[in-house]
Amino acid sequence: xxxxxxxxxxxxxxxxxxxxxxxxxxxxxxxxxxxxxxxxxxxxxxxxxxxxxxxxxxxxxxxxxxxxxxxxxxxxxxxxxxxxxxxxxxxxxxxxxxxxxxxxxxxxxxxxxxxxxxxxxxxxxxxxxxxxxxxxxxxxxxxxxxxxxxxxxxxxxxxxxxxxxxxxxxxxxxxxxxxxxxxxxxxxxxxxxxxxxxxxxxxxxxxxxxxxxxxxxxxxxxxxxxxxxxxxxxxxxxxxxxxxxxxxxxxxxxxxxxxxxxxxxxxxxxxxxxxxxxxxxxxxxxxxxxxxxxxxxxxxxxxxxxxxxxxxxxxxxxxxxxxxxxxxxxxxxxxxxxxxxxxxxxxxxxxxxxxxxxxxxxxxxxxxxxxxxxxxxxxxxxxxxxxxxxxxxxxxxxxxxxxxxxxxxxxxxxxxxxxxxxxxxxxxxxxxxxxxxxxxxxxxxxxxxxxxxxxxxxxxxxxxxxxxxxxxxxxxxxxxxxxxxxxxxxxxxxxxxxxxxxxxxxxxxxxxxxxxxxxxxxxxxxxxxxxxxxxxxxxxxxxxxxxxxxxxxxxxxxxxxxxxxxxxxxx
Numbered sequence: 235x236x237x238x239x240x241x242x243x244x245x246x247x248x249x250x251x252x253x254x255x256x257x258x259x260x261x262x263x264x265x266x267x268x269x270x271x272x273x274x275x276x277x278x279x280x281x282x283x284x285x286x287x288x289x290x291x292x293x294x295x296x297x298x299x300x301x302x303x304x305x306x307x308x309x310x311x312x313x314x315x316x317x318x319x320x321x322x323x324x325x326x327x328x329x330x331x332x333x334x335x336x337x338x339x340x341x342x343x344x345x346x347x348x349x350x351x352x353x354x355x356x357x358x359x360x361x362x363x364x365x366x367x368x369x370x371x372x373x374x375x376x377x378x379x380x381x382x383x384x385x386x387x388x389x390x391x392x393x394x395x396x397x398x399x400x401x402x403x404x405x406x407x408x409x410x411x412x413x414x415x416x417x418x419x420x421x422x423x424x425x426x427x428x429x430x431x432x433x434x435x436x437x438x439x440x441x442x443x444x445x446x447x448x449x450x451x452x453x454x455x456x457x458x459x460x461x462x463x464x465x466x467x468x469x470x471x472x473x474x475x476x477x478x479x480x481x482x483x484x485x486x487x488x489x490x491x492x493x494x495x496x497x498x499x500x501x502x503x504x505x506x507x508x509x510x511x512x513x514x515x516x517x518x519x520x521x522x523x524x525x526x527x528x529x530x531x532x533x534x535x536x537x538x539x540x541x542x543x544x545x546x547x548x549x550x551x552x553x554x555x556x557x558x559x560x561x562x563x564x565x566x567x568x569x570x571x572x573x574x575x576x577x578x579x580x581x582x583x584x585x586x587x588x589x590x591x592x593x594x595x596x597x598x599x600x601x602x603x604x605x606x607x608x609x610x611x612x613x614x615x616x617x618x619x620x621x622x623x624x625x626x627x628x629x630x631x632x633x634x635x636x637x638x639x640x641x642x643x644x645x646x647x648x649x650x651x652x653x654x655x656x657x658x659x660x661x662x663x664x665x666x667x668x669x670x671x672x673x674x675x676x677x678x679x680x681x682x683x684x685x686x687x688x689x690x691x692x693x694x695x696x697x698x699x700x701x702x703x704x705x706x707x708x709x710x711x712x713x714x715x716x717x718x719x720x721x722x723x724x725x726x727x728x729x730x731x732x733x734x735x736x737x738x739x740x741x742x743x744x745x746x747x748x749x750x751x752x753x754x755x756x757x758x759x760x761x762x763x764x765x766x767x768x769x770x771x772x773x774x775x776x777x778x779x780x781x782x783x784x785x786x787x788x789x790x791x792x793x794x795x796x797x798x799x800x801x802x803x804x805x
Contacts, residue, residue, distance in 0.1 A: 249533035252278045252499070254796075255521055256540045257506045257551065260357025262769040262785045263542035264484030264492075265400065269793035270540070271497035275800075278534060279492075280504040280523060282543075283353030286332075286360065288485035292475030294328050302327055321348050322734050324361075329473050332361055338684040347692035348733035349546065355502055357544065358736065359483040361473045364454040365605070365626065366406045367779035368397050368417045372612070377775050380620055383574070383669055384745045386774045387755035390417065396787035403491075404482040404786065405460040407602075408452030416607040416779070423457045424450045425602050430588045430629030430657045434718040435604070441717040446609045451626065453602045454482035454783075463487070468598030481601070503527045505685060508555040509539060509564055509765060517764045517805065518564070524685055538764045538796050538805060542789070545575070545770035546675055549741035550690055552752075552759075552767075553677055565742055565752045565759045565767075572676060574669040574743050575694045576776040578735035581728030582704050583662035584711035586720035588629065591657050596631055603628035606661065606714075608778050610706065619702040620668065623778050625711065627661035659720050663707035666778040667696050667732065669740050694732050704730060737781050739773035757792040764805040766792045 253275035256266045263279065270277045285291075299306045306328040308320065316336050319325040324333060334351040341349060352358045371390045378385040394417070401420040409424040427435065427450050435448035455466040456479075463479035463486055472481050479486035492498040503526040510519045510533070520535035541548045549572045553563035560566045603626055609615055610622035632655025678691040708725050715723050745751025748760035753772050759765040768789035770781060799805045 249520060249535045250278075251520075251535040252276050253536060254278075254538045254540065255280065255534055255536040256542060257521065258357065258542035258544060258547070258769065259355045259484055259489070259500070260352075260542065260544060260769070261359045261362070261484070261782050262789045263357070263540070264359060264488035265786050265789040266540040266542055266768060266793055267492040267498055268488040269790050270797065271492040271495040273793070273797045274497065275538075275797065276497050277492070278499045278501060278536075280506055280521070280534070281355050281500065281502045282505040282526060283355070283502060285355045285500070285502040286475070286485065288475075288479070288490070289477045292477055295471060295474040295477050297328075297474075318348060319350060321729075321731075322350070324350055329361065329475075332473075339689075340681065340683060341689045342678040342681055342691035344691055344693040345695050346731055347694045348731050349692070349738075350733070350736050351544070355500065356484040356489075360475055360485065362736075362782060363780065364472065364481050364601070365780040366401075366404070366408075366452050366454045366783040367605075368419055369393070369777050369779065369784055370415050370417050372415045373775065373777040376621060382620070382775075383671070384743070384747070384750045384774060387744055387746045393784075393787055393791070396791040397783065399790050400783065400786040403461060404454055404487060404783075405456045405463070406452055406454055406783070407457040409450050411447065411449050413447060413607055415609075415612055419452070421452070422460065425453070425455070425457060425600055426450070427604060428596055428629045429591055429594045430659060431604050433588070433591075434629060434659055434715075434720070437718040438606075438714055445613070445615065446714070447607055449605050449607070451602045451605045455601050456480050461487070466601055468600055470599035470601045472601050505687070506543065506551055507531075507687065509541070509551060509762070511555065511557055511559075511564055511762060513557065513559055516762070518762045524687075526685065529685065537800060538766065540789075540793070540796075541765060541767045541771075542769045545738035545741050546690055548767055548769055548771045549675055550677070552742065554688070560761065564765070565761050567761050568749055568751055570671075570743060570750065571752050572741055573671050573674045574740040575673045575675060575732075576667045576669055576737075576739040576773065577694075577732040578664045578737045578776065578778065579667055579696050579700050579704065579730040579732060580662060580664050580735055581730045582665075582707040582711070582726065583625065583627065583660065584708070584715050584723055584725040585658055585660035586715050586723035588657040588659050588720055594631075594657075595654065604661075617703075617706060619699045619706075621666040621699075621703070621778065623663045623665035623703060623707050625661040625663050627659070629657060629659045631655065631657050659715060659718070661711050661715070663704075663711065664735070664778055664780075665700060665703045665707055666776050668699055669743070669775055670697060675741060696730060696732055700730070737770070737776070739770040739776050739781060742767050742771040743774045744772045745774060756795045757788060766796055768792050
C-alpha cells in the first residue's frame with residue numbers, strides 16, 4: 235500500500251515500526267523491497283520524491299515529437315533552470331519532470347561533477363540505459379593482482395548464482411559468446427544486429443584473429459513476454475516510461491512483486507535525514523524522516539535497514555547520521571566513507587559511413603546497440619595503464635533528415651525525403667576509473683537545499699591512468715573502423731567529466747577489514763551490522779561495464795543473508 239503521512243509529527247510522536255526499512259526505490263531499492271517482502275518481512279520503502287504510477291503516469295510515453303510544444307527539445311528557460319542537466323543529452327522537455335529540480339536540490343562542485351539525478355518512485359530505473367553485463371574474475375581480482383587499494387572480499391563464483399537469480403526475474407536479452415572477460419548469463423533471445431553491424435563484426439573478428447569481438451548489447455529489454463510483462467515494442471522511447479513493461483524498472487517488475495506479498499508499504503515524499511543508532515545495542519534502531527511536503531519529522535523503527543538512496547545520497551545519509559561515537563557519520567570509522575568515488579569516463583569514440591548496403595533497410599527502433607567487450611590488458615595485449623574499456627554503439631541508416639539543405643522546396647525535396655540516407659557506424663568508449671581515495675564527497679555546511687539540509691560537495695576527477703586510457707580509446711576506435719572498411723571516419727574526444735556516465739560508485743566500499751572499508755562482504759556496515767548498503771556505494775572498483783546488474787545481484791544476496799541472520803538472532 236501507499237502510506238498517507240500520519241497525523242501529528244515531531245519529537246513527541248510514537249515511532250512506527252516495521253521489520254525492515256528500504257531507503258530509496260530505484261534499481262537496488264526495488265530489488266531489496268522484493269526480496270525482503272517475499273521472505274515475509276513487513277517492509278516500508280521510503281522515497282524522497284513523488285510517486286510515479288506504472289502506465290498511468292507515463293504521460294508522454296505515446297506522444298510523437300510534434301505533439302510536444304518544442305518538438306521534445308530544450309528551451310532557453312530549461313537551460314537557465316537546469317545548469318547541470320544542460321551539460322549533456324538528458325535536458326529536454328519529453329521527460330523533464332523525471333529529473334531533479336536543481337534549484338531545490340543544489341550541490342557544490344569543488345571540482346566539476348555532472349550529477350544527473352531522479353528523485354521519484356522508481357528513481358533512475360525509469361531512465362537508465364538498460365545495458366546489463368556480468369563482472370568476471372578479471373574485475374573482482376584486479377585490485378589484488380595490481381596491489382591497488384583493497385581487495386574485493388568476493389569472487390565471481392560466489393556472485394554467479396545471484397546473477398542467475400536476478401537475470402531470470404529482470405529479463406536480460408543477449409547472446410552466448412563464451413568470453414572469459416564477460417561471462418554469459420541467463421538470457422532471453424538476443425536482439426538482432428543490423429546488416430552493417432554483422433559485417434563490421436565479421437571484419438573485426440577476422441582482422442584481430444578473434445581477439446576482439448562485436449556482439450549485440452545485453453539489455454534489460456524483453457524480447458519475449460516475461461513474468462507478466464509484454465516484450466519490447468521497438469519504439470525506443472524507454473526514457474519516457476514503458477506502458478508495455480518492455481524493460482526492467484521498479485514500476486514494471488520489482489514493485490508489483492513486492493506489493494503482491496501484502497508486506498510492503500511505500501511512502502513517497504520522505505527524505506531520510508539520518509539513521510538512528512543505539513550505542514548500547516551497537517546497532518541501528520530506525521531512521522528519521524523529513525516529510526518533503528509538510529516539513530514535519532517522523533521516526534520509523536525496524537530490525538534491519540537497507541540503504542539504497544544511490545551512491546552519493548547514501549553517503550550523505552551516512553555522513554548526516556553522525557553521533558558522539560562517530561562524528562564523521564555512521565560507517566566512518568575506517569576513514570573511507572565518502573571516498574573512492576568512481577564513474578565511467580566516456581565521450582571518446584569514432585564514426586563513419588559504410589558503403590554497399592544502399593538497398594538494405596531497418597525496421598522499427600531497436601532499443602539497444604552493439605557492444606565491444608574489453609580486450610586491453612588481457613593476454614598479450616598489454617597497455618601503458620591499468621584496467622581497460624569497452625565500446626557501445628551501432629550501425630544504422632539515416633532517416634529523412636539527411637536531406638540536402640539546398641533542396642528546400644518542390645518535387646525534388648519530396649523525392650529526396652522519401653529515400654533513407656547512407657549507413658553509418660558509430661562506437662563510443664566506456665573506460666574504468668580507478669578508486670582514488672582523494673576522489674570524495676563531503677558535507678558542505680555553508681550551503682543548504684530547499685529543506686534546510688546541508689548539501690554535498692564534490693571533489694572528484696579522473697587522473698593520469700584514465701587520460702592515458704582515453705588516448706587508446708580514441709586511437710583503437712579509429713583503427714577498428716578502418717579495419718572494418720568504414721569510410722569518412724571522424725574521431726571525437728569529448729568531455730569526459732565524471733558524473734555523466736551516471737554510474738556513480740564507491741562511497742562506502744566493501745572489503746575484508748573494518749580498518750580499510752565501510753562494509754563487509756555481505757554489504758553490512760561494519761559499525762552497525764543491521765544496516766546494509768547495496769546500491770553503487772559498495773563497489774570496491776568499477777570495471778568498465780555498466781554496473782546495475784551487479785547492484786541487483788549483490789542486493790538479492792544481501793537480503794537473503796540479512797533475513798537468515800535475523801532469524802538466527804545475529805542482528
